[in-house]
Amino acid sequence: MAPKSLRNLIFSGESAYLSSLSIDCVIFGFHDNQLKVLLLKVKNAKEWSLPGGFILPDEDVDEAAKRVLSERTGLSKIFLQQFRVFGRPDRTDPGFHRQFLKKEGLILKDDHWLLKRFVTIGYYALVEYSFVNPAPDSFSEWCGWKDVNNIPDLMMDHREILESALHTLQLHLNYHPIGYNLLPEKFTMPQLQKLYETILSKKLDRRNFQRKIISYKILKRLKEVKTGGAHKAPYLYRFDLKNYRKALKNGLHGGW
Amino acid sequence: MAPKSLRNLIFSGESAYLSSLSIDCVIFGFHDNQLKVLLLKVKNAKEWSLPGGFILPDEDVDEAAKRVLSERTGLSKIFLQQFRVFGRPDRTDPGFHRQFLKKEGLILKDDHWLLKRFVTIGYYALVEYSFVNPAPDSFSEWCGWKDVNNIPDLMMDHREILESALHTLQLHLNYHPIGYNLLPEKFTMPQLQKLYETILSKKLDRRNFQRKIISYKILKRLKEVKTGGAHKAPYLYRFDLKNYRKALKNGLHGGW
DNA sequence: ACAAAAGTGTTACTTTTACACCCATGA
DNA sequence: TCATGGGTGTAAAAGTAACACTTTTGT
Numbered sequence: 219m220a221p222k223s224l225r226n227l228i229f230s231g232e233s234a235y236l237s238s239l240s241i242d243c244v245i246f247g248f249h250d251n252q253l254k255v256l257l258l259k260v261k262n263a264k265e266w267s268l269p270g271g272f273i274l275p276d277e278d279v280d281e282a283a284k285r286v287l288s289e290r291t292g293l294s295k296i297f298l299q300q301f302r303v304f305g306r307p308d309r310t311d312p313g314f315h316r317q318f319l320k321k322e323g324l325i326l327k328d329d330h331w332l333l334k335r336f337v338t339i340g341y342y343a344l345v346e347y348s349f350v351n352p353a354p355d356s357f358s359e360w361c362g363w364k365d366v367n368n369i370p371d372l373m374m375d376h377r378e379i380l381e382s383a384l385h386t387l388q389l390h391l392n393y394h395p396i397g398y399n400l401l402p403e404k405f406t407m408p409q410l411q412k413l414y415e416t417i418l419s420k421k422l423d424r425r426n427f428q429r430k431i432i433s434y435k436i437l438k439r440l441k442e443v444k445t446g447g448a449h450k451a452p453y454l455y456r457f458d459l460k461n462y463r464k465a466l467k468n469g470l471h472g473g474w
Numbered sequence: 475m476a477p478k479s480l481r482n483l484i485f486s487g488e489s490a491y492l493s494s495l496s497i498d499c500v501i502f503g504f505h506d507n508q509l510k511v512l513l514l515k516v517k518n519a520k521e522w523s524l525p526g527g528f529i530l531p532d533e534d535v536d537e538a539a540k541r542v543l544s545e546r547t548g549l550s551k552i553f554l555q556q557f558r559v560f561g562r563p564d565r566t567d568p569g570f571h572r573q574f575l576k577k578e579g580l581i582l583k584d585d586h587w588l589l590k591r592f593v594t595i596g597y598y599a600l601v602e603y604s605f606v607n608p609a610p611d612s613f614s615e616w617c618g619w620k621d622v623n624n625i626p627d628l629m630m631d632h633r634e635i636l637e638s639a640l641h642t643l644q645l646h647l648n649y650h651p652i653g654y655n656l657l658p659e660k661f662t663m664p665q666l667q668k669l670y671e672t673i674l675s676k677k678l679d680r681r682n683f684q685r686k687i688i689s690y691k692i693l694k695r696l697k698e699v700k701t702g703g704a705h706k707a708p709y710l711y712r713f714d715l716k717n718y719r720k721a722l723k724n725g726l727h728g729g730w
Numbered sequence: 731a732c733a734a735a736a737g738t739g740t741t742a743c744t745t746t747t748a749c750a751c752c753c754a755t756g757a
Numbered sequence: 758t759c760a761t762g763g764g765t766g767t768a769a770a771a772g773t774a775a776c777a778c779t780t781t782t783g784t
Contacts, residue, residue, distance in 0.1 A: 236493075236494045236591075236593070237492075237493055237494065238492045238493065238494075238495065239494065239495060239593060273561075273593070275563075275591065276563045276591065277563060278561060278562050278563055279559060279561025279562075279593055280561065282561075300558065300559055302556065303535060303556055303559055303595050305529075305534060305535025305536065305538075305595075306534050306535075307532045307533060307534055335492075335531065335532065337492070337495060337529070337535055339559050339561075389649075393645075406736090407736085407737095408735080408736075423774075423775075423776095424735095424736080424737095425737090425738080425739090425775090425776090426773070426774065426775085428736095428737085428738090429738095429773095430772095430773085433772095447735075447736095447782080447783090448734075448735080448782070448783055448784085449733090449734055449735035449736070449781070449782050449783075450734085450735055450736045450737075450780065450781035450782055451735095451736085451781070451782075452735080452736055452737085453736090453737085471772095662763090663763085663764090664762080664763075679747075679748075679749090680762095680763080680764095681748090681749090681764085681765075681766085682746070682747070682748085684763095684764085684765090685746095685765095686745090686746085689745095703755080703756090703762080703763095704755070704756055704757080704761075704762080705754070705755055705756075705760090705761055705762040705763065706753065706754040706755060706761085706762055706763045706764075707754070707755075707763085708762080708763060708764085709763090709764085727745095
C-alpha cells in the first residue's frame with residue numbers, strides 16, 4: 219500500500235498545483251575534492267531522478283524551487299539559480315509513472331494529471347555539502363549524493379537537465395559566487411583550485427591559479443593553517459564577501 | 475464588438491492552450507545604427523506589450539515561441555533563445571485585462587482563465603530588420619519597432635523582461651551569433667562596431683575593435699565597398715560562418 | 731632523508747591599450 | 758579645401774603561460 223503522502227499527492231495534486239508545470243533541481247555539493255549532485259532513487263524502478271516538485275497556485279516559482287530544495291536538504295538559505303526550461307512535449311513518459319505507481323498499488327486513469335505533459339523549469343543550487351541532510355520524497359526510496367563523474371541512469375530527460383546545469387555552472391563561474399557557496403567557510407587554495415578544475419574539467423597550473431585568484435582580491439588569507447594533512451600545511455582562506463560581490467558584478471575576467 | 479479572433483481566443487483558449495503558462499518574446503532588430511525592439515500597442519490602453527502567446531497542448535515550447543515570432547514578423551527562420559522564466563505570482567494584473575476587454579465589449583468572469591496567474595517563459599529573438607513585416611495580434615492595434623533607448627510604457631512586467639533580455643544579450647555576445655543574426659548579409663566594420671557598442675552600451679576604440687574582430691578570423695572582407703556615404707567608402711564584410719561557429723563554441727575571449 | 735604537497739619567483743610571450751597618421755569623399 | 762569618417766601602424770603596459778626552486782610534513 220502506497221504511503222499516505224504519495225496518495226495525497228497523486229489524488230489531490232491536480233487542484234493543489236499549477237498544471238503542466240514542474241520544477242527540477244540540480245543540487246551541487248563539493249566533498250572529497252569532488253563535485254557531487256543530490257539524486258533520488260525512484261521507487262520500483264532502476265532509474266534515479268533529480269529532486270523536483272510542483273508549484274502552488276499562488277507561489278513564486280523561485281519560492282517553489284526553494285521549498286523543494288529545503289525539503290530535500292533541510293537547508294533554508296540556498297544559492298539558487300534558474301537556468302533553463304525543458305519544454306519538449308515528449309519529455310515526459312506516461313508509461314514510466316504509470317508502471318511505477320502500479321507497483322505501489324495505485325492505478326491511474328488515462329487522463330490523470332501526472333500522466334500529462336509537463337514543462338519543467340530547471341534550477342541549479344549550490345550548497346555546502348556538510349550541512350545537508352538528504353531526505354527522499356514520496357516517489358523515492360533513497361536520497362543522497364552522487365559523484366558528478368559517476369551518475370547512474372536517470373529517468374526521463376534528467377540526464378540532459380544535469381548536463382545543462384553543469385554547462386551553465388561553467389558559464390557562471392566568473393559571474394556568480396560559486397566557490398563561496400560550494401566550499402566551507404574556511405578552505406585551502408588547493409581545494410578552491412580543485413573545485414575550478416572539476417567545474418571546468420580542465421587542469422590548471424597551481425602557481426598561475428593562485429596568483430590570478432589572489433589578484434582579484436576576493437580572498438582573505440587567515441593566520442591558521444590546515445593541519446592533519448600528510449604534507450606541508452596549506453593556509454586557510456575565506457572569501458572577502460564585499461570585494462567578491464563587487465568583483466563578480468563585472469565578472470572575474472578570467473580566461474581559465 | 476470585438477473581432478472574432480479575439481473572442482475565439484478569450485472563450486476557447488482555456489482548453490486550447492496549456493494553462494498558467496505563456497511565452498513572451500523580445501525581438502531585436504538593428505536599423506539606422508540603432509538596436510530596435512518589436513512592440514505591440516495594446517488596444518484600449520496606453521501601455522504597450524511584448525509579442526507573446528500561449529503553448530498548444532502538444533507543442534514544443536521552443537516551437538510555440540517560433541510560432542509567435544513568425545506570426546508577428548512573417549519570418550520562419552529566426553534565431554531564438556530562451557533566457558528566463560518570470561514566475562512571480564503577482565506579475566499578472568487581472569484588472570488590466572478585464573478593463574481592456576471590457577472596452578472591447580467582453581465581460582470576463584472572475585475565474586476566467588485569462589485572469590489567472592501566468593508563469594511566462596522569456597525568449598529573445600534576433601532578426602534582420604529589413605525582412606520583417608510587423609503584424610499586430612488580436613490584443614493589439616499596432617505592431618512595430620521601437621528604439622531600445624526609447625521604450626514606451628509597457629504592460630505588467632514587460633519592462634523587466636526587456637531589460638533582462640538586454641542583459642542576456644550582453645552575456646551572450648561572445649557565445650552566440652548575435653552579429654550574424656542582426657546584421658544584413660553584407661555590412662561594414664563601423665556597423666558591426668556600432669552594434670557591439672549598442673549592446674554593451676559602451677564606446678569602443680575603432681582601431682582596436684577592428685583588430686580584435688579581425689583576429690578572430692570570423693569575417694571575410696569583400697572586394698566591394700559601401701557607396702553612397704558622405705565619406706570614405708568602407709569595406710563590406712560578411713561572416714565566415716564556418717569559422718564563426720567554431721570560434722563561438724569556445725567563446726570569443728573578449729574583454730570588450 | 732625522502733617523497734609529496736604547498737609556498738614563492740622569474741622570464742618570455744601574448745594581448746590590450748592608447749595613441750598618430752594617412753586616405754577618400756561630398757559639401 | 759576642409760571636415761569627417763574610414764583604413765592602417767606602433768610602442769608601452771598589462772596580463773598569461775611556462776617554467777624552477779625552496780619549505781614543510783609524515784613516514
